[in-house]
Every structure is written in C-alpha cells, then in structure tokens.
Amino acid sequence: TGHVVLDPAFVNTASTSSSICFIDGEQGILRYRGIPIEQLGEKSTFVEVAYLLIYGHLPSRTELARFSTLLTRHSLIHEDMKHFYEGYPSTAHPMAILSSMVCSLSSFYPEAMDADNREMVDITIARLLSKVRTIAAFSYKKSIGQPFVYPQNSLSYCANFLNMMFSVPAEPYEIDEDIVKVLNLLLILHADHEQNCSTSTVRLVGSAKANLFASIAAGICALWGPLHGGANQEVVEMLDEIRKDGGDVSKFVKLAKDKSSGFKLMGFGHRVYKNYDPRAKLIKVAADKVLSKLGIKDPLLDIARKLEEAALSDPYFVERRLYPNVDFYSGIIYRALGFPTNMFTVMFALGRLPGWIAHWKEQNENASTKIGRPRQIYTGATETNYISLEERS
Ligand code: CMC
Numbered sequence: 001t002g003h004v005v006l007d008p009a010f011v012n013t014a015s016t017s018s019s020i021c022f023i024d025g026e027q028g029i030l031r032y033r034g035i036p037i038e039q040l041g042e043k044s045t046f047v048e049v050a051y052l053l054i055y056g057h058l059p060s061r062t063e064l065a066r067f068s069t070l071l072t073r074h075s076l077i078h079e080d081m082k083h084f085y086e087g088y089p090s091t092a093h094p095m096a097i098l099s100s101m102v103c104s105l106s107s108f109y110p111e112a113m114d115a116d117n118r119e120m121v122d123i124t125i126a127r128l129l130s131k132v133r134t135i136a137a138f139s140y141k142k143s144i145g146q147p148f149v150y151p152q153n154s155l156s157y158c159a160n161f162l163n164m165m166f167s168v169p170a171e172p173y174e175i176d177e178d179i180v181k182v183l184n185l186l187l188i189l190h191a192d193h194e195q196n197c198s199t200s201t202v203r204l205v206g207s208a209k210a211n212l213f214a215s216i217a218a219g220i221c222a223l224w225g226p227l228h229g230g231a232n233q234e235v236v237e238m239l240d241e242i243r244k245d246g247g248d249v250s251k252f253v254k255l256a257k258d259k260s261s262g263f264k265l266m267g268f269g270h271r272v273y274k275n276y277d278p279r280a281k282l283i284k285v286a287a288d289k290v291l292s293k294l295g296i297k298d299p300l301l302d303i304a305r306k307l308e309e310a311a312l313s314d315p316y317f318v319e320r321r322l323y324p325n326v327d328f329y330s331g332i333i334y335r336a337l338g339f340p341t342n343m344f345t346v347m348f349a350l351g352r353l354p355g356w357i358a359h360w361k362e363q364n365e366n367a368s369t370k371i372g373r374p375r376q377i378y379t380g381a382t383e384t385n386y387i388s389l390e391e392r393s
Helices: 036-041 046-055 061-073 079-086 094-110 118-144 159-165 177-190 198-206 210-223 232-245 249-257 276-295 299-312 315-319 327-337 342-365
Strands: 023-024 029-032
Touching: 029 036, 029 046, 029 061, 036 210, 036 276, 046 159, 046 177, 046 342, 061 118, 061 276, 079 094, 079 118, 079 299, 094 118, 094 210, 094 327, 094 342, 118 210, 118 342, 159 177, 177 232, 177 276, 177 327, 177 342, 198 342, 210 342, 232 249, 232 299, 232 327, 232 342, 249 299, 249 315, 276 299, 299 315, 299 327, 327 342
Parallel strands: none
Antiparallel strands: 023 029
16 A cells, blocks of 8 residues: 555565575575575485475475375376366377366365365375376376376386386386486476566465465466476477577577567576576586486587577677576476477476475465555546447547
8 A cells, every 4th residue: 555666577576575495696596495406406306395395494204204105195186187188189288288287186175275274285285296297297198199107106206207207008117317316406496486477476376365276277377488487398499490490509699689580599588697597507517417328419409508608708698697597408308308398398387386385385374464466557548438339430
C-alpha cells in the first residue's frame, strides 16, 4: 500500500527474504544453505542436496536413510496414469507431458491439498521427487515407442533414472558409475537458483495456498520458455545450425550483436551473473571429461568452445558482461549420455525440483506470508462511455 513503484521485470525488487540460496553475481558465487556448489558438486549426491535445500541442513546418516527410503517407496506412478500417455501425439514435447502429469498428481493424492499438514507435505515432497523422475522417463519411452521400464528399488536415484530411460527388455542398461556421477553433478548444479522466473512462479502460485503439485506444474511451464530452462535445447540447436552453416562462429557473433536480427547467443548472459556463471565453469570441465571417457568426438563441443572464445573477445559481450551460463555446455553432456534434445529441459526440471519445493515450503511455513499480488501503473483510457454496436464506426 502507499506509493507504487514501477520496476518492470523486477530488476531491482526483492519479492521475499529467503535463507535457501546465495548468489553473488559480481563474483560468480553460488551457495546452497551456505555451502559452495563446487564442494557439493564434488562430494555430495543429488538426493543429499535435495534434503539440504528442502530441510535446511545436511542430513545425518539416519535422516538420509529415511529420506532415501521414502523416495524409493514412492517411485511408481499410479497404473491409471499410464493411460494418459496414450492420449498424447508421439511428437508431443515432453515438457508439455511433464507439466500436465505433475498437475494430475493432485487428482491421485488429494490429501496434498492440505498445505498445512506437515506430515502430508513430507510425503508429497517425496512423491514429487520420485515420481517426476518416473514420469520423465516414461514420456521419453512413449516418444520413441518403447515399453515403459519400471523403477527398481535396488538402484540409486540417478542410476534408477538412467535405467528407466535406457533399459530395453532385450538388454538391461549397464550402469556406469562415472555416468551416474556426472548426472548427479548436473542435477546438483541445477538444484536451486533463488528467485528465478520458475521459482518466483512457484512462490506466487503457492502464495494463493495452491497445493504443491499444482505450484510445481506452474514452475515447469515457466521453465520451458527459451529464455529460461528452454535455453539448453536452443543452445544445441544453435550449435548444430552453426555446424550445418559451415562452422563460422564469427558470423553468428555478428548476428547476435545486431538487435534487428532477433538472434541472441543462446546460453549467454544472465540477469544476476555479470561474471562467469560458476555452474557453467564446472559443466565445461565435466563435458570435456565425459566426452573423452566415452570416446566421443562431438563437433558441437568444438563449435561451442570457439563460439565462447569469439564472444568473450568481442567488445559487445565484454561491455555487457555476457558470459556463458549454465545452459551453454550442459546439452553437450546430455547428448553424449544419449538424451535427445527435447529432453534437456526436462532434465533441468528434474534438477530444479528440490529448489522449487524448498521455496514453496519456506514460504508456506512462514505464518506472515501473504498472497502475492503486484501492483501496476495504469496507462489506459480515462473514463469512456459505452457505444452501442450500431453507433460504432
Ligand atoms: N546475445 C546477445 N545479446 C545479449 C544476450 C545474448 N544472449 N543476452 C543479453 N544481451 C544483451 C541485451 O540485448 C542487452 O543489450 P543492450 O544493453 O544493448 O540493450 C544487454 O545484453 C543486457 O541484457 P538484458 O536482455 O537486459 O538482460 P536480462 O537480464 O533481461 O536477460 C537473459 C537475461 C538470460 C534472459 C538474456 O541474457 C538472454 O536472453 N540470454 C539468452 C537465453 C539464455 O541463455 N537463457 C538462459 C539463462 S540461464 C539459466 C536459466 O535461467 O534457465
């Protein structure tokens, strides 16, 4: 109330206080609950990081065991949900399937509607973390016409996902611990990023006391946009376009500088980072490692490196402090692991889930939370009389 201030795109407005995630965009620092992502990426697992973000501290042995058991126990989706897949065209984008399936979970678990029942919220959290993984893998299987592969209790979170994605009845997927490790790293690096577009969406929807499934489904829709999580798919498509065009990166750098072209370098720039995105740094190193371990020579990695070099030595990018962001190199790893391009943003969603949940929970547990409701500066007509249809020119 009182004086309304205009701040389009919330460039200078904090919508909340929060103790989950710290970013220093000038220095390129990212910490979850105070712990630098470099340490988490090297030493932790995605499940442990999910616990850290959601519950505020690293789990003890007992807490981790209990949490993992909960995730294992809730990995199946209701058999009736499998029929939903039959309704989609085989060309359906998996993000469209994911958002609607996640919202549909509220119809199978109506008890999630009670956002203030803490015990129930814990179960809902476990259901989400576990089932989104199953839903994502099933949507891939549907798109390529293969039978669904059910989750297996003996496998770790990431191994289980890889198995559901790539196992076929004729041949079980061989779990490679190095690949499991890199998948853990990627998911950890995507796990939270304070008040980005999708997380702010989850918080805004959640502020109306919408249930957790519905709030997360809204976040998934926001993430799909090409300026947000959808950028990882766009990056690989752009790199491939450069390759097909003959590989001249300077031509594309020039195009990106020309505002009238409508072309931007995908995977470059960030609202908060005015320095190298710390996630991109780690992902770049991991991309090198994974490709050499798998013996893959991907021409797109060379193009990406050249493009980065060309952009970072161009005054346009230097002056505007535009650096590669998290989406720039991640797609190259996903490609090497066998993920099709349209699954990249789904992978981002899987990684960002704990962050969305943590923010929803933090907000929901704060008794002083009010419904989110921005104001506006009205620029329309002053009072104007209705003109009947006959009298309108
Ligand atoms: N290529 C060319 N020019 C760019 C780019 C780019 N990728 N990004 C920003 N600029 C220019 C922009 O035109 C503007 O120039 P000027 O000052 O002359 O008007 C200046 O740099 C500042 O950019 P902005 O658009 O005001 O910055 P923003 O904070 O509103 O947008 C962004 C941030 C990430 C949406 C934008 O940099 C962008 O569109 N990048 C490409 C898409 C992308 O990679 N998105 C992923 C973001 S990271 C992970 C995630 O959130 O999913």
